Amino acid sequence: MIQIREDLDINPSQAFSNFLNSYTQAFNKKYQRKGSLFIPNINRRKIESDSYFTRCISYIHQNPSHHGFVKDFRDWKFSSWKSLISTSLTKLETHAVLDWFGGIDGFLKDHEVEYDPENEWIFGK
Incomplete structure (x- = not known):
């Protein structure tokens, strides 16, 4: 669960996507692997x-x-x-x-x- 501040001038979905992509790239580099770490469609819902x-x-x-x-x-x-x-x-x-x-x-x-x-x-x- 993440909390996104309402006052940010960013697209939360894009920011989270960037975060997951960066994490995946670092993980793959560290463990000498390729491919996705996460299921393709992460469900996002506003609480x-x-x-x-x-x-x-x-x-x-x-x-x-x-x-x-x-x-x-x-x-x-x-x-x-x-x-x-x-x-x-x-x-x-x-x-x-x-x-x-x-x-x-x-x-x-x-x-x-x-x-x-x-x-x-x-x-x-």
């Missing part, structure tokens, strides 16, 4: 409601277990999950995220609800 924002955060954390990378999403080492629930300093807006859920207890409780990709509105159905 326009509080409930959708809340659901997106939980979805992002739960997604690795949904796709079978790990059994429990809390074990995915590339997730912001552990950073958000730890007391260590990070560049994440930890307090803002936890405050959104009403504190750590609300954050943890919301993440106990598993999404159903067949009936979940976050997937565009």
